[in-house]
Amino acid sequence: MADQDARSGEDKRPTEIPALRWEEPPEGPVLVLLDQTRLPAEEVELVCTDASALVEAIRSLAVRGAPLLGIAGAYGVALAAVRGFEVEEAAAALAGARPTAVNLAVGVRRAQAAHQEALARTGDTRQAAAAALAAARTLHRQDAEASARMAAHGLALLDELLPAGGHRVLTHCNSGALVSGGEGTAFAVALAAHRSGRLRRLWVDETRPLLQGARLTAYEAARNDMAYTLLTDNAAGSLFAAGEVDAVLVGADRIAADGSVANKVGSYPLAVLARYHHVPFIVVAPVTTVDPDTPDGASIEVEQRPGYEVTEVTAPQVPVTGAGGGIPVAPLGTQAYNPAFDVTPPELVTAIVTEEGVVSPVTAEALAELCARSRQV
Numbered sequence: 412m413a414d415q416d417a418r419s420g421e422d423k424r425p426t427e428i429p430a431l432r433w434e435e436p437p438e439g440p441v442l443v444l445l446d447q448t449r450l451p452a453e454e455v456e457l458v459c460t461d462a463s464a465l466v467e468a469i470r471s472l473a474v475r476g477a478p479l480l481g482i483a484g485a486y487g488v489a490l491a492a493v494r495g496f497e498v499e500e501a502a503a504a505l506a507g508a509r510p511t512a513v514n515l516a517v518g519v520r521r522a523q524a525a526h527q528e529a530l531a532r533t534g535d536t537r538q539a540a541a542a543a544l545a546a547a548r549t550l551h552r553q554d555a556e557a558s559a560r561m562a563a564h565g566l567a568l569l570d571e572l573l574p575a576g577g578h579r580v581l582t583h584c585n586s587g588a589l590v591s592g593g594e595g596t597a598f599a600v601a602l603a604a605h606r607s608g609r610l611r612r613l614w615v616d617e618t619r620p621l622l623q624g625a626r627l628t629a630y631e632a633a634r635n636d637m638a639y640t641l642l643t644d645n646a647a648g649s650l651f652a653a654g655e656v657d658a659v660l661v662g663a664d665r666i667a668a669d670g671s672v673a674n675k676v677g678s679y680p681l682a683v684l685a686r687y688h689h690v691p692f693i694v695v696a697p698v699t700t701v702d703p704d705t706p707d708g709a710s711i712e713v714e715q716r717p718g719y720e721v722t723e724v725t726a727p728q729v730p731v732t733g734a735g736g737g738i739p740v741a742p743l744g745t746q747a748y749n750p751a752f753d754v755t756p757p758e759l760v761t762a763i764v765t766e767e768g769v770v771s772p773v774t775a776e777a778l779a780e781l782c783a784r785s786r787q788v
């Protein structure tokens with residue numbers, strides 16, 4: 412079950428945006444999410460008391476973005492365990508809630524493995540639940556640490572590639588604190604550049620159809636006092652042509668073993684534009700996003716979302732009329748093509764920045780070496 416609470420009183424978070432947190436009120440443990448479907452209009456919290464509410468929150472994108480999905484998935488397993496639900500069933504439902512971001516399944520598996528191990532060792536369900544929660548907390552903390560390290564590596568790379576400074580960076584979708592235990596992935600690099608006085612402009616793609624750029628990245632950029640400008644996805648070409656983009660920074664939902672990168676639909680066209688205009692296309696993602704079990708881009712399952720996300724626009728404050736609860740912008744019955752992600756081949760990716768360092772050029776061998784190194788840490 413999920414309850415919604417409007418955030419009341421003065422905002423006590425100047426730049427930090429906790430996208431989720433675990434709480435233990437007297438009625439029992441809950442996972443509290445900042446409902447991202449309501450941003451930027453309202454900061455509303457969604458309180459999940461069981462895994463099925465969390466599955467729904469994941470599907471509706473109330474909680475989203477690859478690293479955060481991993482953290483949420485791990486807490487979801489803990490929630491099921493602590494509240495005495497069937498853990499294996501909850502884990503399967505959580506892991507299958509969205510198919511593309513590998514972090515979701517990774518997070519679920521980590522908490523599930525901790526639960527299974529403790530149960531086998533102690534035979535005690537309370538200790539097993541505590542182990543699942545500890546695994547979720549560890550993943551949450553590790554993601555925050557990884558985020559800080561990615562920001563440092565990414566900024567060093569930007570400075571190396573663009574020694575003149577005054578970086579003008581284009582980003583797509585949302586990859587900041589709203590997707591992370593820390594300050595995010597690609598956005599965290601732009602934020603680090605901003606803090607060190609080296610970001611001249613953050614170009615923010617609006618990111619049709621669900622507007623994660625306009626609603627979420629612009630929200631984060633504004634909160635951090637960054638110089639940012641919003642553009643329609645279609646305007647990116649003319650921006651490159653005008654010589655206004657020095658680098659593209661995006662996150663990733665899954666990186667295949669060959670270096671193919673699945674990210675929010677619209678990333679691939681940016682990579683093509685970047686190559687044509689000799690601009691670096693940089694992917695920033697934690698090592699957990701690299702999936703050695705997915706051999707190549709063609710093997711990545713791309714989530715197909717409902718057509719009404721394209722044929723209607725939704726906003727909480729306007730009256731609803733369409734089948735998806737929004738205002739129709741296409742004739743009734745129009746079919747829509749609505750993949751949530753696209754896949755950029757490795758040859759178009761200048762570098763992949765992770766917490767363990769930078770991979771460039773992007774090759775299967777270099778990624779395998781990175782994964783091996785991170786397993787040893």
Ligand code: MRU
Pocket residue numbers: 472475476477478512583584585586587590595596597623661662663664674675676751
């Ligand atoms: O559908 P979403 O909003 O979950 O998609 C998110 C993205 O595509 C992000 O760019 C990606 O998860 C990387 S963020 C670190």
